[in-house]
Amino acid sequence: MDHATKQKLTITSVALSSFSFIAYLLYPTNASAMHIMEGMLPPKWCIFWFAVSTPFFVYGLYRMNKIVKSSTQNAKVMLALCGAFVFVLSSLKMPSVTGSCSHPTGVGLGTVMFGPGVMSVLGVIVLLFQALLLAHGGLTTLGANNFSMTVVGPFVGFAVYKICRAFKVNRSVSLFLCAMLADWSTYVTTSFQLAVVFPDPNGGVLGAAIKFLGIYAVTQIPLAIAEGFLTVIVYNLVISNNLWKEASLG
Template identity: 40%
Template sequence: MNIKKSIFIFLLMPLALPSTAQAMHISEGILPTQWALLWYAVAIPFVAWGLRDLRIKSAREPFFKPMVGLIGAAVFVISCMPIPVPMAGSCSHPCGTGMASILIGPAMTVLVSSIALLLQALFLSHGGLTTLGGNIVSMGIVGSLAGWSIFRLTRRLGLPAWGSAFLAGMLSDWATYAATSLELASALHGTGSMPKLLTAIGISFLPTQLPLGIFEGIVTAGVYCFIAARRPSLLECLGVERKRCACELCECEPKTGGVQ
């Protein structure tokens, strides 16, 4: 076992440790019924899109299911792992959706995030069933679309892969918390000013999420570089990198939609 693999495994070790639930998911009962229903209505088509994507891709590429399993388990554990931020004196968690969307695409990321959030709401007192739609929208949809689009855009602009992965991880984390702020402000502003409350909530998240977003960017870049070094053919088969796929893992057609 080489040193890169050892370091990668030990970076993942904390993911398997138990911890208490302290995080950003919107807790049970906070969103009024009409807002909870609205976010469910927004989330359901994206979850259906993820299910369709899973069926199509897993039929075409046999290695896709283990990849989804690996990424799904990572998103589940990362998104309930509180990390203390010394400069803020509080804890929060990364989301893992930036990394996931780069590797398995935004549709599948929405699906694995939904499953992770459902399990957390059911068994870990983390988030809630009434707020599940809102949490899927902020973490699953906004986080994954932000991460995926930033990675694609920055790669097309010529940024190296590690730089794009870093930006995707960092900005997807910040986008998730911005979406959470928007959901809270829109539901809770009452007769007060919604933009004012949105700004106040966003500023309250800043001391914790600024450093945590940078941390998530570093982890995302590290994971990407590990895969690129250990098994670059995976990235080609997933359409993340545009090269002719001739690996032994899949029988997919050469990709034309990836980025170089």
């Protein structure tokens, strides 16, 4: 068996074992909307979040074009793996706030390997598949969901990872914190997105955001911790099998 074949088999085994492990632990119960469902946001807020997300999407296309055209070993395969990782993890949902749900985001892996920019494009692809094929989420809320999960999450996670590495924190610990905090920051953002539309009668936007955060925390804290550990396992397997170099494109 040649080296290229061994690499392909290793990639496949890493992907299948990781996804099977998650599915076993977090098998979804009832289908519910991904993040914010169709019809939950007024038209003006749908337009606003689309407008805010668009520059990041354009930048992501630029980054993805460079990755596809690069000569970096396994760049395209790893890009596909990161997209599949986001898709599978974000498909594993637990009912939460009415009109939304809790689930892992899976953005930490791609953020560390390719940087945060490309995750916006992967996020749009994943969210479109979710909305059109699985009836999770929606087209009108695509901008809001993309902004929270694959804009805010990756940029927060990337900043955390870079700061940790600058202070010589262990790579696995840095990656764990990146994935976990990227997940949490996604739901902090979602809480405020919902709070602006549905303010509390007494506490206003801030009061509503605190309530949403309290509900999300029940499921999202343990989910994010589990996601952090799994991201470390997958990344270390990829690196240890020489499928990717740590400083290739991130």
